[in-house]
Amino acid sequence: xxxxxxxxxxxxxxxALDREMLSRRLTRRGYVVRxxxxxxxxxxxxxxxxxxxxxxxxxxxxxxxxxxxxxLKADSATRRIPVVVLTAHxxxxxxxxxxxxxxxxxxxxxxxxxxxxATMEALLGAD
Amino acid sequence: MTLLSQIIIAxxxxxxxxxxxxxxxxxxxxxxxxxxxxxxxxLALDQNIQELAAARDAATEARERAEAANQxxxxxxxxxxxxxxxxxxxxxxxxxxLQEDVADMSxxxxxxxxxxxxxxxxxxxxLINDIxxxxxIEAGRMExxxxxxxxxxxxxxxxxxxxxxxxKQGNTFAVHVAGDxxxxxxxxxxxxxxxxxxxSNAGKFTTNGTxxxxxxxxxxxxxxxxxxxxxxxxxxxxxxxFGRLFQAFAQADATTQRDHGGTGLGLAxxxxxxxxxxxxIEVESKAGSGSTFTVVLPVAGPAxxxxxxxxxxxxxxxxxxxxxxxxxxxPVGGAPE
Numbered sequence: 001x002x003x004x005x006x007x008x009x010x011x012x013x014x015x016a017l018d019r020e021m022l023s024r025r026l027t028r029r030g031y032v033v034r035x036x037x038x039x040x041x042x043x044x045x046x047x048x049x050x051x052x053x054x055x056x057x058x059x060x061x062x063x064x065x066x067x068x069x070x071x072l073k074a075d076s077a078t079r080r081i082p083v084v085v086l087t088a089h090x091x092x093x094x095x096x097x098x099x100x101x102x103x104x105x106x107x108x109x110x111x112x113x114x115x116x117x118a119t120m121e122a123l124l125g126a127d
Numbered sequence: 128m129t130l131l132s133q134i135i136i137a138x139x140x141x142x143x144x145x146x147x148x149x150x151x152x153x154x155x156x157x158x159x160x161x162x163x164x165x166x167x168x169x170l171a172l173d174q175n176i177q178e179l180a181a182a183r184d185a186a187t188e189a190r191e192r193a194e195a196a197n198q199x200x201x202x203x204x205x206x207x208x209x210x211x212x213x214x215x216x217x218x219x220x221x222x223x224x225l226q227e228d229v230a231d232m233s234x235x236x237x238x239x240x241x242x243x244x245x246x247x248x249x250x251x252x253x254l255i256n257d258i259x260x261x262x263x264i265e266a267g268r269m270e271x272x273x274x275x276x277x278x279x280x281x282x283x284x285x286x287x288x289x290x291x292x293x294x295k296q297g298n299t300f301a302v303h304v305a306g307d308x309x310x311x312x313x314x315x316x317x318x319x320x321x322x323x324x325x326x327s328n329a330g331k332f333t334t335n336g337t338x339x340x341x342x343x344x345x346x347x348x349x350x351x352x353x354x355x356x357x358x359x360x361x362x363x364x365x366x367x368x369f370g371r372l373f374q375a376f377a378q379a380d381a382t383t384q385r386d387h388g389g390t391g392l393g394l395a396x397x398x399x400x401x402x403x404x405x406x407x408i409e410v411e412s413k414a415g416s417g418s419t420f421t422v423v424l425p426v427a428g429p430a431x432x433x434x435x436x437x438x439x440x441x442x443x444x445x446x447x448x449x450x451x452x453x454x455x456x457x458p459v460g461g462a463p464e
Contacts, residue, residue: 015213021220028227088212090259091205092270109216110252113223 007124009033010051012042012068013086014060018109022055022086025113039063043071046078053120058087058098066101073102082123086111204262211255219248261396271314271403273428278308278342278353285319286340289326297335305343311353312428313404318355321397321408325357325420328393333361336417344426351426352406358419364412372410373398397422405429 009026013019014037023033034051036042040062046054054072058065065085072078085098088109095106105119222244229237286302293300322340329338339358344351364372373394398408406424 017217018213018220021217021224025220025224088209088216089205090208090212090256109212110219110248111216113220 006030006032007053008051009120010036010042010046010054012036012039012054012060012065013057014038015057018057022111029117037061039065039068043068046072046081047075050078050081052081053124054081054083055120056083056085056103058085058089058094066097069098069101069103082120084116084119084123086116201262204259208255208259211251215248215252215255219245219252222248257393257396271429272316273312273314273404275310276313276315276318277310278355279304281315281318282340282342282355285322285326288319289323289330289340292327293330293338295330296333298330298333299337301337301339303339303341305341308342308344308353311424311426313424314400317400317404318422318424321400321422322355322357324393324397325422329357329359329361329418329420333359333417336360345423352423353426354421354423356419356421358417360417363414363417364410365414369410369412373408403429 007030009031011019011023011026011033012035013022016037019035019037023035026033034045036045037060039060042054042056042060043063056065056068060068063071065087069083069085072081072083082104083102084105084107085103086107086109087094087098090108098106104123107116107119222241226238226241226245229241282302282304286300290300326338326340337360340355341358342353342355345354346352394408401408401422401424404424405428406422409421409423410418411421412418
């Protein structure tokens with residue numbers, strides 16, 4: 001991990017418990033994690049200071065995860081940031097909706113950490 | 128002209144007039160009768176039409192109600208899945224974190240206890256996934272992702288994942304892959320799910336025995352199949368249990384749920400997946416001396432004209448034992464899910 005550049009993660013989730021848990025687990029694995037519980041706020045922060053990757057819940061106050069993804073992908077300044085949607089909505093329709101909004105990966109909650117880490121590394125490596 | 132002839136003519140004339148008048152009266156009476164008849168028929172027809180329209184409206188309304196009920200059932204399942212996943216995310220996540228913490232401090236007992244919490248959380252998650260998968264199949268929305276699958280690789284993956292569950296109750300796990308099995312076209316994820324389910328059942332119902340996983344090719348009616356068998360030396364099945372084997376929500380008996388857990392959806396789902404891929408599951412069992420569940424799938428995948436989507440049939444209605452399924456023995460015994 002030490003020879004890898006520090007990756008900044010923006011974690012957007014309105015569930016404080018989920019946010020704290022994932023933030024701590026990612027920090028333990030060498031990521032620098034920023035958190036937000038509001039979609040509109042997260043978008044503002046990302047425009048000011050982009051992260052290397054965004055982890056995103058879909059049901060968010062302010063701006064939901066789909067709208068936030070569309071905003072990020074429509075802006076040339078943030079278009080290249082990989083977006084991973086993390087949601088407890090596990091139906092195929094939700095995945096299709098997320099992919100249609102332009103997200104790069106879709107993971108369901110409960111989070112399978114090993115798989116999420118592999119997805120994140122693949123997206124960061126391709127960046 | 129004589130007076131007489133004049134009288135005769137006048138009389139005849141009068142008679143004629145009378146005839147004509149009477150005839151007209153009769154015609155009018157008949158016409159009125161017919162009209163009344165026609166009117167009555169028309170009214171009856173109108174009523175029939177109205178009744179038909181009412182019946183049609185009632186049928187439409189019933190269908191709409193049924194569709195709405197189905198829709199709300201799907202919504203309920205989707206919402207319930209979401210609601211259950213949310214606390215599970217914290218339960219599984221935090222207990223995994225605590226295991227990492229505790230592992231550093233080498234306090235074995237706490238680690239073991241936390242593993243139980245994580246295990247229970249993950250088990251709950253598979254139940255939720257089963258219920259969701261089943262409801263998707265029921266609605267006919269489940270799609271297959273067909274790809275070339277290397278049987279030997281698949282078997283190695285399944286062996287790795289299933290080994291801890293299979294060996295749990297002092298069982299030996301034997302895996303054999305015939306040299307010529309090669310590749311086949313299937314949905315690897317679903318085949319894996321089916322085999323893990325069968326192996327997990329075999330592990331549940333066998334103690335200090337042997338569970339064998341084997342793959343080979345076979346040919347039936349000039350069609351090539353891959354046959355993957357899960358054979359155990361466990362409790363076996365009674366005929367009554369056998370009949371309910373592939374029915375949704377049915378378990379061998381009331382004690383099965385208590386002793387072995389499970390939703391009763393596992394085998395119904397497994398069979399559905401295999402049917403979707405153009406194959407089936409065959410069962411041989413002898414109460415008291417074990418069961419063999421064989422997944423038989425066509426090498427070429429499902430026939431191109433057959434839909435890759437599950438039909439809307441309720442699995443409950445599916446014939447539980449098809450022509451491939453054989454049964455050898457009946458006496459009393461245990462109870463696979």
